[in-house]
Amino acid sequence: MKLLFLIKAIGGVYIKNIDLYRVFYITAIEKNFSKAANRLFITQPSVSHSIKQLENELAIQLFTRTSKGVLLTKEGEELFGYLKQAFDLIHRGEQKMTEMKNLQSGSVTVGGSDSTCKHYLLPYIQSFQELYPDIQIKLQHGSTPQILNKLTNGLIDIGIVHLPVNQSNVAITDFLDIHSTFVVGKKFQHLSKEKLSLSAIQEYPLISFSEASSSRKFLNQLFLKQQIDVKPDMEVGSVELLIECAKIGMGIAFVTKELVSTELAEKELFEVEIDEVIEKRMIGLAVKKDTSLSLAADMFLNHLLA
Incomplete structure:
Protein backbone atom coordinates (compact mmCIF):
# COMPACT_ATOMS: atom_id res chain seq x y z
CA MET A 1 0.00 0.00 0.00
CA LYS A 2 1.37 3.41 -0.93
CA LEU A 3 1.61 6.02 1.80
CA LEU A 4 -0.10 9.25 0.80
CA PHE A 5 0.78 12.66 2.19
CA LEU A 6 0.15 16.26 1.21
CA ILE A 7 3.63 17.67 0.77
CA LYS A 8 4.04 21.26 -0.30
CA ALA A 9 6.67 21.45 -3.01
CA ILE A 10 8.07 24.00 -5.44
CA GLY A 11 5.73 26.81 -6.45
CA GLY A 12 2.97 25.66 -4.12
CA VAL A 13 2.53 22.30 -5.90
CA TYR A 14 1.42 19.41 -3.71
CA ILE A 15 2.98 15.98 -4.25
CA LYS A 16 0.63 13.41 -2.78
CA ASN A 17 2.77 10.28 -3.12
CA ILE A 18 6.00 10.32 -1.13
CA ASP A 19 7.13 7.16 -2.96
CA LEU A 20 7.83 9.35 -6.00
CA TYR A 21 10.50 11.13 -4.02
CA ARG A 22 12.05 7.83 -2.95
CA VAL A 23 12.21 6.64 -6.56
CA PHE A 24 13.78 9.94 -7.59
CA TYR A 25 16.29 9.78 -4.74
CA ILE A 26 17.49 6.25 -5.50
CA THR A 27 17.60 6.95 -9.25
CA ALA A 28 19.74 10.03 -8.61
CA ILE A 29 22.18 7.88 -6.63
CA GLU A 30 22.31 5.02 -9.15
CA LYS A 31 22.17 7.27 -12.24
CA ASN A 32 20.44 4.42 -14.04
CA PHE A 33 16.80 3.35 -14.24
CA SER A 34 17.59 -0.38 -14.29
CA LYS A 35 19.87 -0.21 -11.24
CA ALA A 36 17.32 1.93 -9.41
CA ALA A 37 14.58 -0.58 -10.25
CA ASN A 38 16.67 -3.47 -8.85
CA ARG A 39 17.35 -1.58 -5.65
CA LEU A 40 13.71 -0.60 -5.22
CA PHE A 41 12.40 -4.08 -6.19
CA ILE A 42 10.19 -2.66 -8.91
CA THR A 43 10.31 -2.74 -12.71
CA GLN A 44 12.26 -0.32 -14.88
CA PRO A 45 9.06 1.02 -16.53
CA SER A 46 7.72 1.75 -13.03
CA VAL A 47 10.82 3.82 -12.28
CA SER A 48 10.52 5.70 -15.57
CA HIS A 49 6.81 6.31 -14.98
CA SER A 50 7.39 7.57 -11.43
CA ILE A 51 10.10 10.00 -12.53
CA LYS A 52 7.88 11.28 -15.33
CA GLN A 53 4.97 11.71 -12.94
CA LEU A 54 7.11 13.65 -10.46
CA GLU A 55 8.49 15.89 -13.23
CA ASN A 56 4.96 16.56 -14.47
CA GLU A 57 3.64 17.44 -11.03
CA LEU A 58 6.60 19.71 -10.30
CA ALA A 59 6.59 21.02 -13.88
CA ILE A 60 10.40 20.76 -13.88
CA GLN A 61 12.80 18.41 -15.65
CA LEU A 62 14.83 16.54 -13.06
CA PHE A 63 16.99 14.25 -15.22
CA THR A 64 18.78 14.43 -18.51
CA ARG A 65 18.65 11.07 -20.32
CA THR A 66 21.93 9.76 -21.77
CA SER A 67 22.96 6.57 -23.57
CA LYS A 68 24.44 5.23 -20.31
CA GLY A 69 21.72 6.33 -17.94
CA VAL A 70 20.56 9.63 -16.48
CA LEU A 71 22.14 12.75 -15.05
CA LEU A 72 20.58 15.26 -12.70
CA THR A 73 19.66 18.65 -14.07
CA LYS A 74 20.55 21.73 -12.02
CA GLU A 75 17.03 21.70 -10.62
CA GLY A 76 17.32 17.97 -9.92
CA GLU A 77 20.57 18.51 -8.01
CA GLU A 78 18.83 21.14 -5.89
CA LEU A 79 15.96 18.79 -5.05
CA PHE A 80 18.36 15.90 -4.38
CA GLY A 81 20.23 18.00 -1.82
CA TYR A 82 17.08 18.50 0.23
CA LEU A 83 15.94 14.90 -0.11
CA LYS A 84 19.34 13.60 0.95
CA GLN A 85 18.98 15.48 4.23
CA ALA A 86 15.48 14.11 4.68
CA PHE A 87 16.39 10.48 3.97
CA ASP A 88 19.54 10.75 6.08
CA LEU A 89 17.35 11.87 8.99
CA ILE A 90 14.98 8.98 8.39
CA HIS A 91 17.92 6.57 8.38
CA ARG A 92 19.28 8.05 11.59
CA GLY A 93 15.83 7.80 13.14
CA GLU A 94 15.60 4.12 12.21
CA GLN A 95 19.06 3.51 13.68
CA LYS A 96 18.00 5.27 16.87
CA MET A 97 14.88 3.12 17.13
CA THR A 98 17.02 -0.01 16.75
CA GLU A 99 19.41 1.20 19.46
CA MET A 100 16.54 1.98 21.81
CA LYS A 101 14.88 -1.36 21.09
CA ASN A 102 18.14 -3.10 21.99
CA LEU A 103 18.62 -0.78 25.00
CA GLN A 104 21.81 0.60 23.51
CA SER A 105 20.61 4.15 24.13
CA GLY A 106 17.85 6.03 25.87
CA SER A 107 17.23 7.68 29.21
CA VAL A 108 15.01 7.37 32.26
CA THR A 109 14.10 10.25 34.57
CA ILE A 172 0.70 3.28 41.79
CA THR A 173 2.57 0.04 42.44
CA ASP A 174 3.70 -0.89 45.96
CA PHE A 175 7.49 -0.80 46.22
CA LEU A 176 8.79 -0.94 49.80
CA ASP A 177 7.60 -1.19 53.40
CA ILE A 178 9.13 1.32 55.80
CA HIS A 179 8.85 1.67 59.56
CA SER A 180 8.82 4.85 61.61
CA THR A 181 10.29 5.22 65.08
CA PHE A 182 11.57 7.71 67.65
CA VAL A 183 15.32 7.93 68.27
CA VAL A 184 17.63 9.86 70.59
CA GLY A 185 21.32 10.42 71.03
CA LYS A 186 23.45 9.63 74.08
CA LYS A 187 22.16 12.66 76.00
CA PHE A 188 18.68 11.13 76.17
CA GLN A 189 19.80 7.50 76.06
CA HIS A 190 17.93 6.78 79.31
CA LEU A 191 14.65 7.20 77.44
CA SER A 192 15.43 4.05 75.44
CA LYS A 193 15.21 1.94 78.59
CA GLU A 194 11.48 2.49 79.10
CA LYS A 195 8.28 2.56 77.07
CA LEU A 196 6.87 6.07 76.76
CA SER A 197 3.44 7.41 75.96
CA LEU A 198 3.00 10.01 73.26
CA SER A 199 2.17 12.59 75.89
CA ALA A 200 5.49 11.78 77.60
CA ILE A 201 7.32 12.13 74.29
CA GLN A 202 5.90 15.61 73.98
CA GLU A 203 7.58 16.67 77.20
CA TYR A 204 10.94 16.56 75.41
CA PRO A 205 12.15 18.59 72.42
CA LEU A 206 10.76 16.93 69.30
CA ILE A 207 12.57 16.98 65.95
CA SER A 208 10.67 16.28 62.73
CA PHE A 209 10.58 17.02 59.04
CA SER A 210 8.74 20.08 57.76
CA GLU A 211 4.97 20.18 57.84
CA ALA A 212 4.58 19.55 54.10
CA SER A 213 6.43 16.23 54.22
CA SER A 214 4.65 12.90 54.27
CA SER A 215 6.64 11.90 57.38
CA ARG A 216 5.34 14.92 59.28
CA LYS A 217 1.77 14.23 58.20
CA PHE A 218 2.15 10.67 59.45
CA LEU A 219 3.50 11.98 62.77
CA ASN A 220 0.53 14.35 63.09
CA GLN A 221 -1.91 11.49 62.50
CA LEU A 222 -0.15 9.34 65.09
CA PHE A 223 -0.61 11.98 67.79
CA LEU A 224 -4.15 12.86 66.67
CA LYS A 225 -5.22 9.30 67.48
CA GLN A 226 -4.55 10.27 71.09
CA GLN A 227 -6.19 13.65 70.53
CA ILE A 228 -2.84 15.39 70.90
CA ASP A 229 -1.93 18.36 68.73
CA VAL A 230 1.76 17.82 68.14
CA LYS A 231 4.06 20.80 67.61
CA PRO A 232 7.71 19.81 66.96
CA ASP A 233 10.33 22.10 68.45
CA MET A 234 12.55 21.78 65.41
CA GLU A 235 11.78 21.17 61.74
CA VAL A 236 14.48 20.03 59.31
CA GLY A 237 14.60 19.43 55.58
CA SER A 238 16.80 16.36 55.30
CA VAL A 239 17.22 13.03 57.05
CA GLU A 240 20.96 13.68 57.46
CA LEU A 241 20.30 16.87 59.44
CA LEU A 242 17.62 15.15 61.48
CA ILE A 243 20.04 12.37 62.43
CA GLU A 244 22.79 14.81 63.38
CA CYS A 245 20.42 16.86 65.54
CA ALA A 246 19.40 13.73 67.42
CA LYS A 247 22.99 12.53 67.82
CA ILE A 248 24.15 15.75 69.46
CA GLY A 249 21.24 15.64 71.91
CA MET A 250 18.87 18.29 70.59
CA GLY A 251 15.82 16.13 71.26
CA ILE A 252 13.78 13.12 70.17
CA ALA A 253 13.70 12.62 66.38
CA PHE A 254 10.90 10.96 64.45
CA VAL A 255 12.53 9.10 61.58
CA THR A 256 12.27 6.13 59.24
CA LYS A 257 13.96 3.26 61.05
CA GLU A 258 15.58 1.82 57.91
CA LEU A 259 17.43 5.11 57.39
CA VAL A 260 19.14 4.99 60.79
CA SER A 261 20.00 1.28 60.94
CA THR A 262 23.74 2.00 60.89
CA GLU A 263 23.54 4.60 63.67
CA LEU A 264 21.42 2.24 65.80
CA ALA A 265 23.83 -0.65 65.27
CA GLU A 266 26.83 1.54 66.17
CA LYS A 267 25.11 2.93 69.29
CA GLU A 268 25.17 6.48 67.99
CA LEU A 269 21.37 6.57 68.22
CA PHE A 270 18.96 4.70 70.47
CA GLU A 271 15.39 3.70 69.73
CA VAL A 272 12.65 4.95 72.02
CA GLU A 273 9.68 2.61 72.32
CA ILE A 274 6.19 3.97 72.78
CA ASP A 275 3.03 2.32 74.07
CA GLU A 276 1.32 2.79 70.70
CA VAL A 277 1.60 0.60 67.61
CA ILE A 278 3.19 2.60 64.80
CA GLU A 279 1.82 1.18 61.58
CA LYS A 280 4.21 0.51 58.73
CA ARG A 281 4.21 2.91 55.80
CA MET A 282 4.51 2.20 52.11
CA ILE A 283 6.62 3.68 49.36
CA GLY A 284 5.17 3.27 45.90
CA LEU A 285 6.25 3.64 42.29
CA ALA A 286 4.11 6.11 40.37
CA VAL A 287 3.66 6.42 36.62
Whole structure:
Protein backbone atom coordinates (compact mmCIF):
# COMPACT_ATOMS: atom_id res chain seq x y z
CA MET A 1 0.00 0.00 0.00
CA LYS A 2 1.37 3.41 -0.93
CA LEU A 3 1.61 6.02 1.80
CA LEU A 4 -0.10 9.25 0.80
CA PHE A 5 0.78 12.66 2.19
CA LEU A 6 0.15 16.26 1.21
CA ILE A 7 3.63 17.67 0.77
CA LYS A 8 4.04 21.26 -0.30
CA ALA A 9 6.67 21.45 -3.01
CA ILE A 10 8.07 24.00 -5.44
CA GLY A 11 5.73 26.81 -6.45
CA GLY A 12 2.97 25.66 -4.12
CA VAL A 13 2.53 22.30 -5.90
CA TYR A 14 1.42 19.41 -3.71
CA ILE A 15 2.98 15.98 -4.25
CA LYS A 16 0.63 13.41 -2.78
CA ASN A 17 2.77 10.28 -3.12
CA ILE A 18 6.00 10.32 -1.13
CA ASP A 19 7.13 7.16 -2.96
CA LEU A 20 7.83 9.35 -6.00
CA TYR A 21 10.50 11.13 -4.02
CA ARG A 22 12.05 7.83 -2.95
CA VAL A 23 12.21 6.64 -6.56
CA PHE A 24 13.78 9.94 -7.59
CA TYR A 25 16.29 9.78 -4.74
CA ILE A 26 17.49 6.25 -5.50
CA THR A 27 17.60 6.95 -9.25
CA ALA A 28 19.74 10.03 -8.61
CA ILE A 29 22.18 7.88 -6.63
CA GLU A 30 22.31 5.02 -9.15
CA LYS A 31 22.17 7.27 -12.24
CA ASN A 32 20.44 4.42 -14.04
CA PHE A 33 16.80 3.35 -14.24
CA SER A 34 17.59 -0.38 -14.29
CA LYS A 35 19.87 -0.21 -11.24
CA ALA A 36 17.32 1.93 -9.41
CA ALA A 37 14.58 -0.58 -10.25
CA ASN A 38 16.67 -3.47 -8.85
CA ARG A 39 17.35 -1.58 -5.65
CA LEU A 40 13.71 -0.60 -5.22
CA PHE A 41 12.40 -4.08 -6.19
CA ILE A 42 10.19 -2.66 -8.91
CA THR A 43 10.31 -2.74 -12.71
CA GLN A 44 12.26 -0.32 -14.88
CA PRO A 45 9.06 1.02 -16.53
CA SER A 46 7.72 1.75 -13.03
CA VAL A 47 10.82 3.82 -12.28
CA SER A 48 10.52 5.70 -15.57
CA HIS A 49 6.81 6.31 -14.98
CA SER A 50 7.39 7.57 -11.43
CA ILE A 51 10.10 10.00 -12.53
CA LYS A 52 7.88 11.28 -15.33
CA GLN A 53 4.97 11.71 -12.94
CA LEU A 54 7.11 13.65 -10.46
CA GLU A 55 8.49 15.89 -13.23
CA ASN A 56 4.96 16.56 -14.47
CA GLU A 57 3.64 17.44 -11.03
CA LEU A 58 6.60 19.71 -10.30
CA ALA A 59 6.59 21.02 -13.88
CA ILE A 60 10.40 20.76 -13.88
CA GLN A 61 12.80 18.41 -15.65
CA LEU A 62 14.83 16.54 -13.06
CA PHE A 63 16.99 14.25 -15.22
CA THR A 64 18.78 14.43 -18.51
CA ARG A 65 18.65 11.07 -20.32
CA THR A 66 21.93 9.76 -21.77
CA SER A 67 22.96 6.57 -23.57
CA LYS A 68 24.44 5.23 -20.31
CA GLY A 69 21.72 6.33 -17.94
CA VAL A 70 20.56 9.63 -16.48
CA LEU A 71 22.14 12.75 -15.05
CA LEU A 72 20.58 15.26 -12.70
CA THR A 73 19.66 18.65 -14.07
CA LYS A 74 20.55 21.73 -12.02
CA GLU A 75 17.03 21.70 -10.62
CA GLY A 76 17.32 17.97 -9.92
CA GLU A 77 20.57 18.51 -8.01
CA GLU A 78 18.83 21.14 -5.89
CA LEU A 79 15.96 18.79 -5.05
CA PHE A 80 18.36 15.90 -4.38
CA GLY A 81 20.23 18.00 -1.82
CA TYR A 82 17.08 18.50 0.23
CA LEU A 83 15.94 14.90 -0.11
CA LYS A 84 19.34 13.60 0.95
CA GLN A 85 18.98 15.48 4.23
CA ALA A 86 15.48 14.11 4.68
CA PHE A 87 16.39 10.48 3.97
CA ASP A 88 19.54 10.75 6.08
CA LEU A 89 17.35 11.87 8.99
CA ILE A 90 14.98 8.98 8.39
CA HIS A 91 17.92 6.57 8.38
CA ARG A 92 19.28 8.05 11.59
CA GLY A 93 15.83 7.80 13.14
CA GLU A 94 15.60 4.12 12.21
CA GLN A 95 19.06 3.51 13.68
CA LYS A 96 18.00 5.27 16.87
CA MET A 97 14.88 3.12 17.13
CA THR A 98 17.02 -0.01 16.75
CA GLU A 99 19.41 1.20 19.46
CA MET A 100 16.54 1.98 21.81
CA LYS A 101 14.88 -1.36 21.09
CA ASN A 102 18.14 -3.10 21.99
CA LEU A 103 18.62 -0.78 25.00
CA GLN A 104 21.81 0.60 23.51
CA SER A 105 20.61 4.15 24.13
CA GLY A 106 17.85 6.03 25.87
CA SER A 107 17.23 7.68 29.21
CA VAL A 108 15.01 7.37 32.26
CA THR A 109 14.10 10.25 34.57
CA VAL A 110 13.15 9.25 38.11
CA GLY A 111 11.89 11.53 40.86
CA GLY A 112 12.00 11.06 44.61
CA SER A 113 13.09 12.66 47.86
CA ASP A 114 16.80 12.97 48.56
CA SER A 115 16.68 10.29 51.26
CA THR A 116 14.61 7.93 49.12
CA CYS A 117 17.01 8.24 46.21
CA LYS A 118 20.08 7.85 48.41
CA HIS A 119 18.96 4.96 50.59
CA TYR A 120 16.60 3.00 48.34
CA LEU A 121 17.09 3.93 44.70
CA LEU A 122 20.87 4.10 44.19
CA PRO A 123 21.49 0.35 44.58
CA TYR A 124 18.92 -0.32 41.85
CA ILE A 125 20.53 2.28 39.60
CA GLN A 126 23.94 0.70 40.09
CA SER A 127 22.74 -2.82 39.25
CA PHE A 128 20.72 -1.56 36.27
CA GLN A 129 23.67 0.31 34.79
CA GLU A 130 25.81 -2.79 35.11
CA LEU A 131 23.26 -4.53 32.86
CA TYR A 132 22.57 -1.59 30.54
CA PRO A 133 25.53 0.83 30.68
CA ASP A 134 24.30 2.89 27.72
CA ILE A 135 21.01 3.86 29.38
CA GLN A 136 21.22 7.22 31.13
CA ILE A 137 19.46 7.54 34.51
CA LYS A 138 18.47 11.08 35.51
CA LEU A 139 17.28 12.01 39.00
CA GLN A 140 15.02 14.81 40.17
CA HIS A 141 14.33 15.41 43.84
CA GLY A 142 11.30 16.72 45.67
CA SER A 143 8.59 15.90 48.19
CA THR A 144 5.80 13.51 47.24
CA PRO A 145 3.44 16.37 46.11
CA GLN A 146 6.27 17.88 44.04
CA ILE A 147 7.10 14.51 42.47
CA LEU A 148 3.45 13.91 41.55
CA ASN A 149 3.32 17.36 39.96
CA LYS A 150 6.47 16.63 37.92
CA LEU A 151 4.95 13.31 36.83
CA THR A 152 1.69 14.94 35.76
CA ASN A 153 3.60 17.54 33.73
CA GLY A 154 5.74 14.92 31.98
CA LEU A 155 9.02 16.01 33.59
CA ILE A 156 9.78 12.55 34.96
CA ASP A 157 9.00 8.99 33.86
CA ILE A 158 8.74 7.31 37.27
CA GLY A 159 8.07 8.79 40.71
CA ILE A 160 8.98 7.25 44.06
CA VAL A 161 6.35 8.49 46.48
CA HIS A 162 5.08 7.95 49.99
CA LEU A 163 1.63 6.37 50.13
CA PRO A 164 -1.26 6.86 50.22
CA VAL A 165 -1.65 8.86 47.03
CA ASN A 166 -5.06 9.85 45.74
CA GLN A 167 -4.69 11.07 42.18
CA SER A 168 -6.84 9.62 39.43
CA ASN A 169 -4.26 10.30 36.70
CA VAL A 170 -1.49 8.29 38.42
CA ALA A 171 -1.00 4.52 38.62
CA ILE A 172 0.70 3.28 41.79
CA THR A 173 2.57 0.04 42.44
CA ASP A 174 3.70 -0.89 45.96
CA PHE A 175 7.49 -0.80 46.22
CA LEU A 176 8.79 -0.94 49.80
CA ASP A 177 7.60 -1.19 53.40
CA ILE A 178 9.13 1.32 55.80
CA HIS A 179 8.85 1.67 59.56
CA SER A 180 8.82 4.85 61.61
CA THR A 181 10.29 5.22 65.08
CA PHE A 182 11.57 7.71 67.65
CA VAL A 183 15.32 7.93 68.27
CA VAL A 184 17.63 9.86 70.59
CA GLY A 185 21.32 10.42 71.03
CA LYS A 186 23.45 9.63 74.08
CA LYS A 187 22.16 12.66 76.00
CA PHE A 188 18.68 11.13 76.17
CA GLN A 189 19.80 7.50 76.06
CA HIS A 190 17.93 6.78 79.31
CA LEU A 191 14.65 7.20 77.44
CA SER A 192 15.43 4.05 75.44
CA LYS A 193 15.21 1.94 78.59
CA GLU A 194 11.48 2.49 79.10
CA LYS A 195 8.28 2.56 77.07
CA LEU A 196 6.87 6.07 76.76
CA SER A 197 3.44 7.41 75.96
CA LEU A 198 3.00 10.01 73.26
CA SER A 199 2.17 12.59 75.89
CA ALA A 200 5.49 11.78 77.60
CA ILE A 201 7.32 12.13 74.29
CA GLN A 202 5.90 15.61 73.98
CA GLU A 203 7.58 16.67 77.20
CA TYR A 204 10.94 16.56 75.41
CA PRO A 205 12.15 18.59 72.42
CA LEU A 206 10.76 16.93 69.30
CA ILE A 207 12.57 16.98 65.95
CA SER A 208 10.67 16.28 62.73
CA PHE A 209 10.58 17.02 59.04
CA SER A 210 8.74 20.08 57.76
CA GLU A 211 4.97 20.18 57.84
CA ALA A 212 4.58 19.55 54.10
CA SER A 213 6.43 16.23 54.22
CA SER A 214 4.65 12.90 54.27
CA SER A 215 6.64 11.90 57.38
CA ARG A 216 5.34 14.92 59.28
CA LYS A 217 1.77 14.23 58.20
CA PHE A 218 2.15 10.67 59.45
CA LEU A 219 3.50 11.98 62.77
CA ASN A 220 0.53 14.35 63.09
CA GLN A 221 -1.91 11.49 62.50
CA LEU A 222 -0.15 9.34 65.09
CA PHE A 223 -0.61 11.98 67.79
CA LEU A 224 -4.15 12.86 66.67
CA LYS A 225 -5.22 9.30 67.48
CA GLN A 226 -4.55 10.27 71.09
CA GLN A 227 -6.19 13.65 70.53
CA ILE A 228 -2.84 15.39 70.90
CA ASP A 229 -1.93 18.36 68.73
CA VAL A 230 1.76 17.82 68.14
CA LYS A 231 4.06 20.80 67.61
CA PRO A 232 7.71 19.81 66.96
CA ASP A 233 10.33 22.10 68.45
CA MET A 234 12.55 21.78 65.41
CA GLU A 235 11.78 21.17 61.74
CA VAL A 236 14.48 20.03 59.31
CA GLY A 237 14.60 19.43 55.58
CA SER A 238 16.80 16.36 55.30
CA VAL A 239 17.22 13.03 57.05
CA GLU A 240 20.96 13.68 57.46
CA LEU A 241 20.30 16.87 59.44
CA LEU A 242 17.62 15.15 61.48
CA ILE A 243 20.04 12.37 62.43
CA GLU A 244 22.79 14.81 63.38
CA CYS A 245 20.42 16.86 65.54
CA ALA A 246 19.40 13.73 67.42
CA LYS A 247 22.99 12.53 67.82
CA ILE A 248 24.15 15.75 69.46
CA GLY A 249 21.24 15.64 71.91
CA MET A 250 18.87 18.29 70.59
CA GLY A 251 15.82 16.13 71.26
CA ILE A 252 13.78 13.12 70.17
CA ALA A 253 13.70 12.62 66.38
CA PHE A 254 10.90 10.96 64.45
CA VAL A 255 12.53 9.10 61.58
CA THR A 256 12.27 6.13 59.24
CA LYS A 257 13.96 3.26 61.05
CA GLU A 258 15.58 1.82 57.91
CA LEU A 259 17.43 5.11 57.39
CA VAL A 260 19.14 4.99 60.79
CA SER A 261 20.00 1.28 60.94
CA THR A 262 23.74 2.00 60.89
CA GLU A 263 23.54 4.60 63.67
CA LEU A 264 21.42 2.24 65.80
CA ALA A 265 23.83 -0.65 65.27
CA GLU A 266 26.83 1.54 66.17
CA LYS A 267 25.11 2.93 69.29
CA GLU A 268 25.17 6.48 67.99
CA LEU A 269 21.37 6.57 68.22
CA PHE A 270 18.96 4.70 70.47
CA GLU A 271 15.39 3.70 69.73
CA VAL A 272 12.65 4.95 72.02
CA GLU A 273 9.68 2.61 72.32
CA ILE A 274 6.19 3.97 72.78
CA ASP A 275 3.03 2.32 74.07
CA GLU A 276 1.32 2.79 70.70
CA VAL A 277 1.60 0.60 67.61
CA ILE A 278 3.19 2.60 64.80
CA GLU A 279 1.82 1.18 61.58
CA LYS A 280 4.21 0.51 58.73
CA ARG A 281 4.21 2.91 55.80
CA MET A 282 4.51 2.20 52.11
CA ILE A 283 6.62 3.68 49.36
CA GLY A 284 5.17 3.27 45.90
CA LEU A 285 6.25 3.64 42.29
CA ALA A 286 4.11 6.11 40.37
CA VAL A 287 3.66 6.42 36.62
CA LYS A 288 1.27 8.57 34.66
CA LYS A 289 -1.85 6.77 33.49
CA ASP A 290 -2.64 6.53 29.77
CA THR A 291 0.98 7.32 28.89
CA SER A 292 3.32 4.72 27.43
CA LEU A 293 6.75 4.47 29.00
CA SER A 294 9.79 4.35 26.75
CA LEU A 295 11.47 0.97 26.40
CA ALA A 296 14.26 2.11 28.72
CA ALA A 297 11.86 3.46 31.36
CA ASP A 298 9.71 0.33 31.21
CA MET A 299 12.79 -1.86 31.63
CA PHE A 300 13.96 0.18 34.63
CA LEU A 301 10.49 -0.01 36.22
CA ASN A 302 10.55 -3.80 35.85
CA HIS A 303 14.06 -3.81 37.35
CA LEU A 304 12.75 -1.98 40.43
CA LEU A 305 9.92 -4.48 40.81
CA ALA A 306 12.01 -7.62 40.21
